Amino acid sequence: MITLLLFPLFTSLASAIWPIPTSYTHGETVLWISKDTSFDWAGAGDVGTLKVQPNYDLDFRTNSNAYATTQYEGDRTRLKRYSEAPTGDEMIDQAIYSAKQTLFKKNFVPWKFHPRNWTEPSTENRTYISNVRVEVLQDDPGDIAKPLAGTVDESYALELSEGGNVSITANSSLGIVRGLVTFTQLFYKHSDGGAYTPLAPVIIFDIPVFQHRGINLDVSRNYFSVKDIERTIDAVAYNKMNRFHLHITDAQSWPLEIPALPELSAKGAYRPDLVYTTDDFANLQYYASIQGVELITEIDMPGHTSSIALSHPELIAAYNIQPDWDTYCAEPPCGTLKLNSTKVEDFLKKLFDDLLPRILPFSSYFHTGGDEVNKNSYLKDDTVNSNDSTILQPFMQKFIDRNHDQIRAAGLTPVVWEEMLLDWNLTLGSDVIVQSWQSDEAVAQIVAKGHKALVGNYKYWYLDCGKGQWLNFDPSVSAQYYPYEDYCAPFHNWRLAYSYDPLGGVPADAQHLVIGGEAHMWAEQTDPTNVDRMIWPRGSAVAEILWSGAKDSMGRNRSQIDAAPRLSEMRERLVARGIGAEPIQMPYCTMEGTVCQLGYQP
Template sequence: MEGKDIKKKFFTPDKIVCYIMSLLVIVAATAAVIMIVRTSICDAQENDFPEEKPVVLKSKKTQRHPLARGVHVSVEFYLTETDLSLTLDTDESYSLSIAKASGGEGINVKIHAVTYFGLRHGLESLGQLIVYDELQFRYKMPGKVEIVDRPVYRHRGLLLDTVRQFYSVKSIKRTIDAMAMVKLNVFHWHITDANSYPMKLQNFQEMARIGAYGPKEVYSVEDIREVVRFAKIRGIRVMPEYDAPAHVAEGWQFTDFVTCYNAQPWDQFCAGPPCGQLDPTRADLYDVLEGIYDEMNELFDQPDLFHMGGDEVYPSCWNISSHVQQWMMDRGWGVEREDFVELWNHFQTLAHERLKKVAPKTRAVLWTGTLTEANFVERFLPPEDYVIQVWTEGSGTGSHIPHLLAGGYDLIISNTDALYLDCGFGSYVGEGVNWCSPYKPWTKMYNNNITAMGGERHGQILGAEACSWSSISGEPGIDSRLWPRLSALAERLWTDPDTDFRAVERRILLHRRDLVNFGINAESIQPGWCLHNPSYCVR
């Protein structure tokens, strides 16, 4: 399918104007009262986005609430580019002004942006300026505002593991809606792993039939397209992850491509059951991977970043395969750690070649691991080809950040000591708490200063992601697991504040209430009394 056709299928002007108008508030009010009425105007045409000239989108109708007694509030949008592509380099800036109309009759709101995505952010900010006065039973907004805004970091995301526990498309979309509220712009979809294979590709349906938890716990091609479309309209890129060579088991067991499938005792062969790794020595494996990458590239709207996984590879998983042993012996290799790192690099090189063949403009992302250690990374992974996602600690001896930055690599930060949302809960094997405990509160995420981690090379840090792994938490608890902690990360990445969490304690309580009113069951962070008596709930 040609790129132009994909763009029309996923993201057409009529869809974005529908979305804008669903956000737009048509306001009728007195000076003290704002009455909000949503509109369902969706009448855009292709020529609403003419080439090479600014666009002004205005509601063609106004609505007045029957109880309104006052002035009219108009909202105008000004766009200067018609490009609807969404990439790491998309301009997300906007300006927002609120002022009294000439003659003192009414209020004018104007949002200027280079792209639709900046315009969308401006609408979110406008929504945050409209509040409900619980004493006067009225909506209010400020009469004069001037905002010029842009994000500090280009990559502001959430990883959601929908493999260990299945999440419905409905719950994924609700999460994306909440992400849009706080201007996060990347949904990292961890859609394959060892536990199940829920991705039902058109040309590889057998893998989902055998590997999914059940026939209803799969993502069809239509489901994937809908999530990508839904996210893009909300200014969010979907970055797919196809984890390999480790974290591979269910769905692959009917092939000869997997070693140590469900081997026991599992802790000798993998990080968690069931075990399994792709066999790098099988030449026809790479034809299968090319077909998977090709179909995923189309389904995910030709993403500019494609995550290839690449962590927690166990040499012991390969070493129990007689086929792997013979292949290595034929080449004069031994069975030491460095020999298996060479084998891993053999896989990564060939898999990356197949990805670039079907998606030449896409850049690969890999997790930190053995391949990204200082004595291997520059030898095996060219910095122009790879972005490295750091899940090791943000500082100290376990951090990969200093040598990766020195090697010229762009980074996405997901340091486990601050940005892992599943920490502090029970282990899913054995007793006690999980490996990354303790719990990471919103204060820890807010204070996680990724600019400081980068030092003089902070420009190589693209941004950060919080990671929600789903070993023991699924769809019923997703809202409280994510929110409002993700909101703290969102502010850190958008503004990079020079203050710590104490400066925002009052605001996050109010924001958490907004999330709940929006239908997100965000976790409580203080008793309700503190919302009304904030000065007494600090230390």
């Protein structure tokens, strides 16, 4: 570990680092940074200098020769690597390039965070930062781009002297990536050009509380282009999250190309062009990895698999039952993989043999779903013909065992939704990560059984809630559903998301098993038009809880009054980066300090 003293926490309207660091002190000296400022870096045992071109116009950059070049949007070029994850050096290279892009092309003038009579710092007699030195103190592990939770140290230390020297040190390349994000948040754009910080000298030490910090995006119920997903990954990385959960198939569509089973996407996608090709999928995994984000792929099963019936009807039971579909599934179209079918086993082996080797370079995990499996659907499964739990449970155990054995043999760790453990009472391997979504009581039950848990209580961290029903109601029943609220209404605003404690209800001796959590963006009513504002900045509120913890340094619940101006500033930074994040307050509130509070105790 980096040996540093912990400095007293100090925040103000002019020091809006997000997520809030473990310890942070700053001054009031203005320093400028130039496009020509050098970024020098040293690894454990060697020293090198990265020459980052200040006017380099690529959005996605690497120095590797093992990349194919593809043209997008006319003259825009991106570099894609298909077969292997980035090295730590490549991640640092990209992070330095991204930091310069943020400082000089994706920055903002902070007028919203100062009174009306505020004047920007003088542009005369500027003192410039001389160089930024980046140092990795230890050798990276071989799996730096796809670490299991808790196996890589993401801490970093950042020092900016009053004379303009910058040092960012960390025990891993991932720590450097996080530290460079923080470095960009010290700077603002000046109306007359250039970037400056009013905060020198700065001393920061930072380390995340939780090992798994993610966003889950459903790209099956609505289709999102590669560009839309990349933009979401950009925001995930800038919030120091380290996991992007891609819920890529479901009942409504199968948009993922599987070369061994091309009919799945050919018939299961909404349209032939709304498909993620093998190149798209590899690019997305690499795009996340090089920013220090591990993409975790979910193929939900045995439920939420109705789209398979469009190409393989023999594999699916209770397909698209109407009109009483709600007897057999949570939402239409119904359908579940048959539980006692050798054809299903053969299909899954072929699917996994194709897909898992393409995931392995970029992730240590594979998510097999397991949520909302309706036992009534097996009344229409000719391989079991029952909805009796005592009959179904052994078949489900065999189904999960087969899948997880193949996943482990491929070198991956299985992830499941909580129902497989708590509702179906399955015996899961000790390595299996169990993702909870229904309650804090469920989290406590998961860790009581000895499993590592991911939190994401739908009452707090479901970002799709509060938009009203997407179902239509016949006049004969509509009155009983009025005013047509969705099942998890009301809308979960950022303050509610920020109030959630992932450790609430978990005994102290089991809290180490809560490795983190995710906010969830289900897409029944979300598509590329509104996805940015649906996730951000509420996702940022979740990011701070997962990075900094739900309690402050005094053990108190984190303050909205402290968080609101910082989150407003983070929102401006996201907007400057091309993310359509919603505002959380009007400029009057951020310009006038504490005037928009109730019960404020100065």
